[in-house]
Amino acid sequence: MTTGLWLTAAEMGLWIAFLLQVTPVMVWIERRGSALIQDRLGPNRVGPLGLFQSLADALKFIYKEDIVPAVADRSLYLLAPLLALVPSLTTFVVLPFGPDIEIGGETYKLMVVEAETGILLFLALASLGVYSLVMAGYASNNKFSLLGSIRASSQMISYELALGISAITVLLPVGSLRLDEVVLAQQGTWFGFLPQWNLFPQALGFLVFMVAAFAETNRLPFDLPEAESELVAGYHTEYSAMRFALFFMGEYMSMATLSALAATLFLGGWHLPGVSFTYGPWLNALVGFGILAAKILAILLFFVWVRWSFPRFRFDQLLRLGWKVLLPLAILNFVLVGALTVAGVL
Amino acid sequence: MSGVPIGWYLVLAAALFAIGTFGALTRRNGITVFLSIELMLNSVNLALIAYAREVALTFGAAAGLTGQVVVLFVIAVAAAEAAVGLALFIAVYRNRRTIDLDRLNLMRW
Amino acid sequence: MAGTIVFVLAALAAFVSALVVVAHRNPVYSVMSLIVTLLSLAVLFVQLAGHFLAVLLILVYAGAILVLFLFVIMLLNVGTDRRGLAGTRLQRWGAIVGAVLFAAILASLQWGATLDAAPPTEDEVALTPLARALFGDYLLPFEMAGLLLLAAVVAATVIARRTTPEERESR
Numbered sequence: 001m002t003t004g005l006w007l008t009a010a011e012m013g014l015w016i017a018f019l020l021q022v023t024p025v026m027v028w029i030e031r032r033g034s035a036l037i038q039d040r041l042g043p044n045r046v047g048p049l050g051l052f053q054s055l056a057d058a059l060k061f062i063y064k065e066d067i068v069p070a071v072a073d074r075s076l077y078l079l080a081p082l083l084a085l086v087p088s089l090t091t092f093v094v095l096p097f098g099p100d101i102e103i104g105g106e107t108y109k110l111m112v113v114e115a116e117t118g119i120l121l122f123l124a125l126a127s128l129g130v131y132s133l134v135m136a137g138y139a140s141n142n143k144f145s146l147l148g149s150i151r152a153s154s155q156m157i158s159y160e161l162a163l164g165i166s167a168i169t170v171l172l173p174v175g176s177l178r179l180d181e182v183v184l185a186q187q188g189t190w191f192g193f194l195p196q197w198n199l200f201p202q203a204l205g206f207l208v209f210m211v212a213a214f215a216e217t218n219r220l221p222f223d224l225p226e227a228e229s230e231l232v233a234g235y236h237t238e239y240s241a242m243r244f245a246l247f248f249m250g251e252y253m254s255m256a257t258l259s260a261l262a263a264t265l266f267l268g269g270w271h272l273p274g275v276s277f278t279y280g281p282w283l284n285a286l287v288g289f290g291i292l293a294a295k296i297l298a299i300l301l302f303f304v305w306v307r308w309s310f311p312r313f314r315f316d317q318l319l320r321l322g323w324k325v326l327l328p329l330a331i332l333n334f335v336l337v338g339a340l341t342v343a344g345v346l
Numbered sequence: 347m348s349g350v351p352i353g354w355y356l357v358l359a360a361a362l363f364a365i366g367t368f369g370a371l372t373r374r375n376g377i378t379v380f381l382s383i384e385l386m387l388n389s390v391n392l393a394l395i396a397y398a399r400e401v402a403l404t405f406g407a408a409a410g411l412t413g414q415v416v417v418l419f420v421i422a423v424a425a426a427e428a429a430v431g432l433a434l435f436i437a438v439y440r441n442r443r444t445i446d447l448d449r450l451n452l453m454r455w
Numbered sequence: 456m457a458g459t460i461v462f463v464l465a466a467l468a469a470f471v472s473a474l475v476v477v478a479h480r481n482p483v484y485s486v487m488s489l490i491v492t493l494l495s496l497a498v499l500f501v502q503l504a505g506h507f508l509a510v511l512l513i514l515v516y517a518g519a520i521l522v523l524f525l526f527v528i529m530l531l532n533v534g535t536d537r538r539g540l541a542g543t544r545l546q547r548w549g550a551i552v553g554a555v556l557f558a559a560i561l562a563s564l565q566w567g568a569t570l571d572a573a574p575p576t577e578d579e580v581a582l583t584p585l586a587r588a589l590f591g592d593y594l595l596p597f598e599m600a601g602l603l604l605l606a607a608v609v610a611a612t613v614i615a616r617r618t619t620p621e622e623r624e625s626r
Contacts, residue, residue: 076483116580120510127518131490134525138483150529157522177582349458351571353564355499358466360560362473362492368553369477372545375536377482377528381489384520385473391512392496399503403573410504411588415596417508418589421515422600426607428520432527433611439531440617 003103011112014289015092022256022300023249024054030304037308064241069141072238076139081243083132084250088257090125094118095260096180097270098288101281110270110285111180118178119171122261123164126216129254130156133225133235136247140238148234151315152225155215158322159222163212165330166205169337170198170265173346183269197268201346204333206266208326210302213258215322217251220307224315255303256296263295355396362389376438376445380431387424391417458574462502469495481535486524493517504575507582 028043028051035042043050068077098110115121130153137149171177174185188196199206215222226234236247263269270288277284313321340346362385369382398413439445472491479485493516500509527533589597 073483076487079487115506115510116582117506117510120507120514124510124514124518127514128490130518130522131487131525134522134529135487138525138529146529150526153522153526157519160518349502349571349574350462352503353566354462354466355503356564357561358469358499360557361470363560364553364557365470365473365477367556368549371552372549373477373536375482375533377524377533378477378485378536381482381485381524382477384516385476385489385492388493388496388512388516391508392499395500395503395505395508398505402504408584408588411585414505414508414585415588415593417505418511419596419600421508421511422604425515425520426603428523429607429611430614432523433615435527436531436615445531445533 003106004108007103007108008112011097011110012093014097015095015112016089018289018293019088019092019253019256023252024058026252026255026300026304027054027057029301030307033301033304034308037305058245061242061245066241066243067238069238071141073139073141076135077238078243080132080136080139081239081246081250083135084129084247085253086132087126087129088250088253091122091257092260094122094179095257095264095269095292096183097292098285099270099277101284103281109180110288114178114180116178118176119167119261119265120177122179123160123167126254126257127157127160129250132247132250136239137235140235142238145235145237148225148237152218152235155218155222155225155315155318155322158319159212159215159326162208162322162326162330163216165327165334166208166212167261167265169205169330169334170202172334172337172341179264179269182265183271186268187271187273189273193273195268195271195273197266199266202266202333202337204329205337206262208330208333209262209266211326212322212330213262214303214306215318217255217258217303219251219255219303221310221312222318223307224312224318227312255300259296259299259303260292262299263292267295267299269295352396352400356393359389359393359396362386362392374446374448376435376447376450379447380428380435384424384428387420391420394420458502461498465495465498465502468492469499482528482533483525486521486528490517490521493521502574504580506575506580507585 031053032042032050043053046052046056068074093112094115096109096111100107100109102108113121133149133152133156137145137147137152140146170182174182176182182198186196186198190196190200194200214220218225226236236244239247270292272291275287275291277287279287337346366382366386366389369385370379373379373382394413394417398410398417400410401413402410435445438450442450444450469492472488472495475488476485476492479488493512497509497512500506500512
C-alpha cells in the first residue's frame with residue numbers, strides 16, 4: 001500500500017481509538033462531576049478516586065442477561081443499537097487534527113477524507129442517527145418505547161436545522177465547505193493575546209450551535225425522551241446488557257464528535273496561538289490531535305456541567321424552542337454574518 | 347485508471363426504474379407504492395448524473411453542470427411531493443381508516 | 456480496477472435493496488431498504504463526480520424524507536400486509552410491464568457512444584462552478600423551488616391537521 005493509504009489507516013485508527021475511550025472516561029467524569037455539583041462523593045470504592053468504575057460497569061454490561069422480547073421485531077431490534085454507533089463512527093472523517101505534514105517529500109493533510117463537501121458530509125452522516133431511535137422504538141413493540149422514540153426522533157430532526165444553519169454560517173467568511181480551511185482561517189491573534197477563534201465574532205452562532213448540539217445528543221435540558229421519570233426509559237426501555245451499553249456508547253460518542261465539530265468551527269480546531277508546529281511530521285500530528293482532544297474535553301465538561309445545572313424541558317416547550325426560537329435565531333445569525341462578510345468586515 | 351463505461355450506470359438506472367414501476371403497479375399498500383415512486387425518481391437521478399458526466403467528459407466541465415442542477419431540483423421536488431403525499435395519506439386514513447389502495451375506490455366508475 | 460469493484464458492489468446493493476423495497480410485506484423494512492438503495496446510489500454519484508449531490512441525497516432524502524415516511528407509517532400503524540403483492544395475475548402483468556419498460560429504455564440508449572467514467576479530477580470536484588451555475592443561470596428555478604417547498608409545507612400542514620370544531624359545525 002502506498003504511504004497515503006497507510007496514513008489514512010493510521011488516522012482512522014487514531015480517531016476510533018479516541019472515540020472508543022471517550023465513553024469510559026465520560027462515565028467517570030459524569031459521575032464524579034455530578035457528585036461534585038451535588039455536594040456528595042460519587043464512586044470512590046473501585047480503585048483510587050473510583051477510576052475503575054467504568055471497568056466495573058463494562059464488566060457488568062457484559063455479564064448481564066441479554067433479553068430479546070418475544071413480540072419484538074427481531075431483525076430491527078438487533079439492528080437499532082448498531083445504528084446508534086453509525087453517526088459517531090463515520091462523521092469524524094472530515095475533521096482535521098493537525099497541519100499538513102511532510103513524509104518522504106510529499107505533503108499530506110491530517111484528515112481522513114479530504115472531501116470538498118466537508119461539513120455537509122458530517123451533517124449528512126449525523127442525520128442518519130435518527131434511524132436508531134426510530135427502529136429501537138418501533139421494534140420493541142412497546143407503547144412507551146414507541147412514544148419515547150417518536151419524541152426523540154422529532155426532537156432530533158427539529159434541531160438538525162438550527163445545527164446545520166449555525167454550522168454553515170461559520171463558513172461564510174471562510175468561503176469553503178472544507179473544515180481545514182475553517183481552522184486555517186482561525187489562526188493568529190487579536191491584540192496579541194486573544195486567539196482569532198470564531199467564538200468571539202460569532203457568539204450568537206456558537207450559542208445556537210451548542211443548544212442545538214444538546215438537543216441532538218438528547219442531553220439535559222433536552223433529555224425528555226430518556227428521562228427516568230417519563231416513559232420508563234424511552235426508546236431503549238426494552239434493551240438490556242450490551243445492547244443498552246451500545247446506545248449509551250453511541251450517545252457519548254456522538255457528544256464527542258459534535259464537540260469536535262464545535263471545537264473545529266468555533267474554537268480554532270487543532271490550532272493554538274503560541275504552539276508552532278515545527279516538531280516533525282509525527283509529533284506535529286500528535287500535538288495537533290492533543291490540542292483538539294483538550295478542546296473536546298473542555299466542551300464535554302461543559303456538557304456535564306449543564307446537565308446537572310438545569311431542569312429539563314417539557315416536550316412542547318422543547319419543540320417550540322427548536323422551531324420558534326432557535327431556527328429564527330440561526331437564520332438571523334446567517335443573514336447578519338452574510339451581510340458582514342459582503343461588507344468586508346469579517 | 348479508467349472507470350466503468352457510463353452505459354452500465356444507465357443500465358442500472360433502467361433496472362431500478364423498471365423495479366419501481368413493478369412495485370407501483372402491483373402493491374396494495376399505499377406507502378409501498380409511494381416508496382416505489384421514490385425509487386423511480388432516484389433512478390432518474392442516477393441517469394441524469396451519468397449523462398451529466400458524459401457531457402462533462404465530452405464538452406468540458408461547465409457543460410456537465412446542467413445535469414447536476416436538474417438533479418438538485420428533482421430532489422427538492424421529491425421532498426415537496428413526499429410531504430404533501432404523506433399529508434394526503436394521513437387525511438385519507440382519518441376518513442376511511444385504511445390505506446389499502448384496493449379499498450380506496452370511490453372514484454371508480 | 457478499484458473503480459469497477461466499487462461500481463459492482465454498489466450496483467448490486469442498489470439492485471437487491473430495490474427488490475426488497477417493492478417486495479417486502481412490512482413497509483418499515485421497505486423504508487430501511489430504500490435507505491440502503493440511497494446509500495448505494497450516493498456511492499455511484501461520487502464515482503460520477505456528483506459529490507455535492509451524493510451528500511445532498513443522504514442529507515435530504517435519507518435523512519429527512521424517509522424519516523417522514525417512517526413517522527407516517529408509525530402514526531397510521533400501517534401493519535404488515537398479509538399478502539405482499541396483490542395477486543399472481545397482477546404480479547405477472549406487472550413484471551411484464553416492468554420488463555418491457557426495461558427493454559424499451561435499453562433499446563433507446565445509443566450503444567457504443569458512451570465513454571468510460573474516468574475518476575473525477577481535482578478541479579472537477581470543486582463546488583464553486585456548481586454554486587455559480589445555481590445562483591447565476593438557474594436563479595429563477597432555484598427561487599421557484601423555494602416557493603414550491605413553501606407551498607408544500609403550507610399544504611401539508613393544512614391537509615393533515617384535524618378540523619377544528621367551528622369548521623366541522625360550518626359544514
